[in-house]
Amino acid sequence: MLTIYGVYRSRASRNIWLAEELGIPFKHVPVIQHYRNVPAGMMHTQSPEFLKVNPNGLIPSIDDDGLVLHESLAINLYLARKHGKPIGPANLSEEGEMSMWTLWAATGVEPHAINILYHRVGNPTGQKDEKVAAAAVSALKAPFAVLDKALAASGWLVGGRFTVADINVAEIVRYAQAAPELFEAAPKVKAWLAACQARPAFRKMWEARDREPA
Numbered sequence: 001m002l003t004i005y006g007v008y009r010s011r012a013s014r015n016i017w018l019a020e021e022l023g024i025p026f027k028h029v030p031v032i033q034h035y036r037n038v039p040a041g042m043m044h045t046q047s048p049e050f051l052k053v054n055p056n057g058l059i060p061s062i063d064d065d066g067l068v069l070h071e072s073l074a075i076n077l078y079l080a081r082k083h084g085k086p087i088g089p090a091n092l093s094e095e096g097e098m099s100m101w102t103l104w105a106a107t108g109v110e111p112h113a114i115n116i117l118y119h120r121v122g123n124p125t126g127q128k129d130e131k132v133a134a135a136a137v138s139a140l141k142a143p144f145a146v147l148d149k150a151l152a153a154s155g156w157l158v159g160g161r162f163t164v165a166d167i168n169v170a171e172i173v174r175y176a177q178a179a180p181e182l183f184e185a186a187p188k189v190k191a192w193l194a195a196c197q198a199r200p201a202f203r204k205m206w207e208a209r210d211r212e213p214a
């Protein structure tokens, strides 16, 4: 049995979306970030009980029949590889491409996209710095152009079909959605993200996320 640790309002969303796409049953343990409003009795990222699962004190983690993994994107690559095509790789070449896109997004997109999210949406009033957001938008113009070109052939990143690569990259690109100027300049990225987020598995995850207290 697969257990996913982490509230929906965290990078656990990536793993929950993937599990829904794969149609695999899972147990959800809602561990919350320790710096948020932690409801009485709820496990958080610094709870001794959770630190036994992930000594890094970060969500998400999974326990898949005794195999404990951390790092949301590595978890998705593992689960996709385990369950195979169509969401996972059909062969070693596809596996290489899925890892490539995942690491591309994690290293080249996520740090900037997070700044857009925090400085245009997430941070409390007074702690939003539009200069930081604008610098992030500027840094993402080139990666968005690369992504736009890659999507031109089939509308998906690997194998001409929706895969774990799309989930991993879409979940990172989502953080930049408060910068519509990036998407206007990259229409294929805009259409691809809309298609990813229209999938029933994403909607199911997102609706559950919306029901969680902010």
Ligand SMILES: N[C@@H](CCC(=O)N[C@@H](CS)C(=O)NCC(=O)O)C(=O)O
Pocket: 009, 010, 011, 012, 033, 034, 035, 045, 057, 058, 059, 060, 070, 071, 072, 073
């Ligand atoms: N690279 C990690 C990042 C994990 C991470 O930063 N998780 C955040 C929530 S999305 C967290 O647990 N924050 C709690 C804290 O910083 O104490 C991953 O992708 O899983």
